[in-house]
Amino acid sequence: MANLVSGIKIIGDRTLKIVERMGAVALFLFSTIVNSSVSFKRFSLTIREVYYAGVQSLIIILVSGLFVGMVLGLQGHETLQRYGSEDSVGVLVALSLVRELGPVVSALLFASRAGSAITAEIGLMKATEQLSAMEMMAVNPMSRVVAPRFWGGVISLPLLALLFSAMGIIGGYLIAVVLIGVDSGSFWSQMQSAVDFEHDIVNGIIKSIVFGVAISAIATFEGYEAPPTAEGVSGATTRTVVSSSLAVLALDLVLTAFMLKGWN
Amino acid sequence: MERSTLNLWVGIFVLLGFFSFLMLAFKVGNLNLSSNQDAYIVTAHFDNIGQLKERAPVRSAGVLVGRVKAIRFDSKQYNAEVKLAIDSQFKFPVDTSASILTSGILGEQYVSLDAGGDEKYLKAGDQIKLVQGAVVLEKLIGQFLYNKAQDTPSAKGATK
Numbered sequence: 136m137a138n139l140v141s142g143i144k145i146i147g148d149r150t151l152k153i154v155e156r157m158g159a160v161a162l163f164l165f166s167t168i169v170n171s172s173v174s175f176k177r178f179s180l181t182i183r184e185v186y187y188a189g190v191q192s193l194i195i196i197l198v199s200g201l202f203v204g205m206v207l208g209l210q211g212h213e214t215l216q217r218y219g220s221e222d223s224v225g226v227l228v229a230l231s232l233v234r235e236l237g238p239v240v241s242a243l244l245f246a247s248r249a250g251s252a253i254t255a256e257i258g259l260m261k262a263t264e265q266l267s268a269m270e271m272m273a274v275n276p277m278s279r280v281v282a283p284r285f286w287g288g289v290i291s292l293p294l295l296a297l298l299f300s301a302m303g304i305i306g307g308y309l310i311a312v313v314l315i316g317v318d319s320g321s322f323w324s325q326m327q328s329a330v331d332f333e334h335d336i337v338n339g340i341i342k343s344i345v346f347g348v349a350i351s352a353i354a355t356f357e358g359y360e361a362p363p364t365a366e367g368v369s370g371a372t373t374r375t376v377v378s379s380s381l382a383v384l385a386l387d388l389v390l391t392a393f394m395l396k397g398w399n
Numbered sequence: 400m401e402r403s404t405l406n407l408w409v410g411i412f413v414l415l416g417f418f419s420f421l422m423l424a425f426k427v428g429n430l431n432l433s434s435n436q437d438a439y440i441v442t443a444h445f446d447n448i449g450q451l452k453e454r455a456p457v458r459s460a461g462v463l464v465g466r467v468k469a470i471r472f473d474s475k476q477y478n479a480e481v482k483l484a485i486d487s488q489f490k491f492p493v494d495t496s497a498s499i500l501t502s503g504i505l506g507e508q509y510v511s512l513d514a515g516g517d518e519k520y521l522k523a524g525d526q527i528k529l530v531q532g533a534v535v536l537e538k539l540i541g542q543f544l545y546n547k548a549q550d551t552p553s554a555k556g557a558t559k
Contacts, residue, residue, distance in 0.1 A: 179402070181407060182409050182558045183405060185409050186409050190412045193415075207551075233423060233427065233428075293416070294412065300423060327426075327427065330428045331429060331454065332428040332429060336424060
């Protein structure tokens with residue numbers, strides 16, 4: 136009996152800790168936005184972070200986008216030719232990339248490539264007491280260190296997701312049209328009649344903006360709240376990747392449900 | 400990292416993102432700046448619209464001339480009212496007929512317009528009078544079986 140009660144207590148404790156942490160991330164996100172006037176007045180700070188988060192993720196995003204598109208082209212053609220509709224492979228590649236894979240896969244790659252780097256950088260700044268030194272000089276680390284990194288991530292991810300989708304469609308084109316020999320005209324024209332600008336492309340961009348906010352908020356929060364030890368920073372980096380990946384997938388389900396059903 | 404090199408790379412990055420947005424919008428998607436603005440809307444009442452959806456194509460002689468704007472149930476006439484947005488560069492006579500057809504066996508359904516011979520053209524808000532609804536496969540099979548049974552009255556005696 137006592138074991139059962141203590142078991143239930145452990146479950147309750149874990150749940151409360153998760154809820155507390157989500158609340159802390161939300162408060163941290165709020166205070167980042169409140170303190171973000173500096174990152175727009177001195178926009179060069181944000182541009183620096185767009186370079187480190189966005190430009191340095193370009194290679195991994197472009198290459199994996201190309202490969203994902205090629206695999207979609209191969210698999211889509213393989214399945215569609217059973218129904219004699221291999222001309223629709225362009226529709227399959229474009230819709231799955233623009234609606235789902237572009238925003239989600241680039242967000243997962245961004246979380247492990249740039250999110251972990253942001254956490255490690257801020258965590259190490261805290262461990263070596265650079266953040267306390269800034270406070271001593273009356274410089275608010277929230278607006279000087281956290282906010283530019285946050286906005287750098289929010290600006291970078293939608294651009295990366297667009298590049299991922301575009302590269303993926305080029306990859307699908309290379310496999311389906313150049314390699315297998317699907318007719319080029321029907322590849323593009325069926326794609327154009329099936330992909331809607333508002334319902335597919337704009338919704339994909341909205342998704343990637345939401346993912347950008349979530350990943351950047353989690354990454355900066357984990358870095359800022361990391362225990363100031365080597366072990367603490369490494370743990371925080373791992374938590375960033377795990378919890379932002381989970382957040383991306385969960386938010387994707389919610390956003391997709393709303394986008395398919397309509398917002399009202 | 401030198402400040403100007405940094406700016407250059409971020410500029411290239413933003414431009415690349417912008418170009419891929421343009422590619423997605425115009426090459427992959429169907430965003431067409433000219434067509435949305437000047438379209439006129441005509442209505443047609445169908446007994447059955449089958450699987451017709453909003454934004455389905457409206458074709459004449461197989462060429463895309465517009466899109467289905469809205470579909471709603473007319474509770475006075477108990478049929479489906481379909482609003483068709485037709486590109487204003489295409490004019491159709493008032494006795495044009497509209498029918499719901501399917502592209503291919505498993506393809507999507509679309510509205511087909513067959514031009515009539517009248518000298519007056521359809522205006523915005525007009526109604527297309529000559530309509531042919533979607534073919535429901537079950538009804539078609541039922542009709543076929545019914546006709547078959549009627550044609551061969553001797554079959555009844557044979558089965559007994």
